[in-house]
Amino acid sequence: MSQALLNAIAHMTLSPDAQRVFHGRGGLHPGCEQWTLDLYPPVCLLTSYQPVSAEALAPIEAALHARWATLCPGEPLNLVFQHRDEVRAHTELRHGTVPEPHIVTEQGSRFKVHLLRGFNHGLFLDMAEGRRWVREHVAAHRTAASSSFKVLNLFAYTCAFSVAALQGGASQVINVDMASGALSIGRQNHQLNGLPDGATFLAHDIFNSWGKINRLGPYDLVIMDPPAYQKGSFVAEKDYTRLMRRLPDLLAPGGHALLCLNSPKLGPDFLMDQMAIEAPGLRWVERLPNPAAFADATPDRALKVLVYQAPLTAPPCA
Known part of the structure; x- marks a missing residue:
C-alpha cells in the first residue's frame, strides 16, 4: 500500500530548504493517498490523513532510519508523525528531537516553524x-x-x-x-x-x-x-x-x-x-x-x- 512512499524515501535527498518529499494527496500514487512526507531540516514530518496502525507505520519508520543513516551518518533521525482529519490533528515526536526555536529556510528567507502543535506548522x-x-x-x-x-x-x-x-x-x-x-x-x-x-x-x-x-x-x-x-x-x-x-x-x-x-x-x-x-x-x-x-x-x-x-x-x- 505504501510502496511509492517507501521508494520516495529511498531516493530522498537533503536540501537546505524546507521541502515536500512525497505528496500522496495528489493522487498520482494509487494506494498512498493518505500520506505526505515533508522535510523541515533537520526534522522529517510524516503525515497520515487516515488512521494508521503501528504495524503499517513500522516499515515507513525503518525506511526513514535507513535513509537518514546514509544521508547523515552518525546523526539520529528526527521524526514527527501527525494523524489528521478535517477536525483534529494528533501529533507526536516519534524519534529524536525538534529544535527550539526551529528555523527553516526557503529561497534565501528564514522562517520559524512549529511541528508539534496544531494543523499548521508556520509555513505552507x-x-x-x-x-x-x-x-x-x-x-x-x-x-x-x-x-x-x-x-x-x-x-x-x-x-x-x-x-x-x-x-x-x-x-x-x-x-x-x-x-x-x-x-x-x-x-x-x-x-x-x-x-x-x-x-x-x-x-x-x-x-x-x-x-x-x-x-x-x-x-x-x-x-x-x-x-x-x-x-x-x-x-x-x-x-x-x-x-x-x-x-x-x-x-x-x-x-x-x-x-x-x-x-x-x-x-x-x-x-x-x-x-x-x-x-x-x-x-x-x-x-x-x-x-x-x-x-x-x-x-x-x-x-x-x-x-x-x-x-x-x-x-x-x-
Whole structure:
C-alpha cells in the first residue's frame, strides 16, 4: 500500500530548504493517498490523513532510519508523525528531537516553524511559488515606479508573504489576521530576515475592519489567502465573494490582486466566476504554478493562486 512512499524515501535527498518529499494527496500514487512526507531540516514530518496502525507505520519508520543513516551518518533521525482529519490533528515526536526555536529556510528567507502543535506548522510549503512571485513582482514594479509600493496581506498568518514583499522592495506591508499569536511569529520572521521596518501587524477581524483597511490604502498589491473553511470565521463558498467585491476600492490603478484558495472541492472556476460578478473591472492575468513536488492528478483540486489586475486608470466617479 505504501510502496511509492517507501521508494520516495529511498531516493530522498537533503536540501537546505524546507521541502515536500512525497505528496500522496495528489493522487498520482494509487494506494498512498493518505500520506505526505515533508522535510523541515533537520526534522522529517510524516503525515497520515487516515488512521494508521503501528504495524503499517513500522516499515515507513525503518525506511526513514535507513535513509537518514546514509544521508547523515552518525546523526539520529528526527521524526514527527501527525494523524489528521478535517477536525483534529494528533501529533507526536516519534524519534529524536525538534529544535527550539526551529528555523527553516526557503529561497534565501528564514522562517520559524512549529511541528508539534496544531494543523499548521508556520509555513505552507505549497505556497513557495506564490512567495517567489510576490518577491519578483514587487521588485519588477518597484524598480519601474517612482512612488512607494504598498501591499495589503489579508489572512496574513505568520506573514511569509510580507517577508517576500519587503525583500522585493515594498515600502509598506499591512498584515491583517485575527490570530495575534500567528502575527507574533510573523514579527519574528521579519526580524529573522533583517526586516525591522515597513511591516504593520493588525490583529483584527477583517470583515469588521474595512474602514481602517481602506484608509491605509490604496494598495499596489492585495494578497488574499483565506482558509477554505474555518468554523465561525470563514467559509469560502459564501465569504470569498465578500472579499472580492472590496478589491476595486482597495487597489490602486493598475494594481494587482493575488487570490489564493486551497480547497479540493472548489476549482479555479469558482474564483473566476465569482470575480466576474463581484469585480468585473479586474482583468484575469494568470494562474501561478504550484511547486513540482505538489503535482496533482487533478490540478483543479490543488492549490489555486490567481493573479488579477485593476484598470490602469480609475473609473470616473458616479
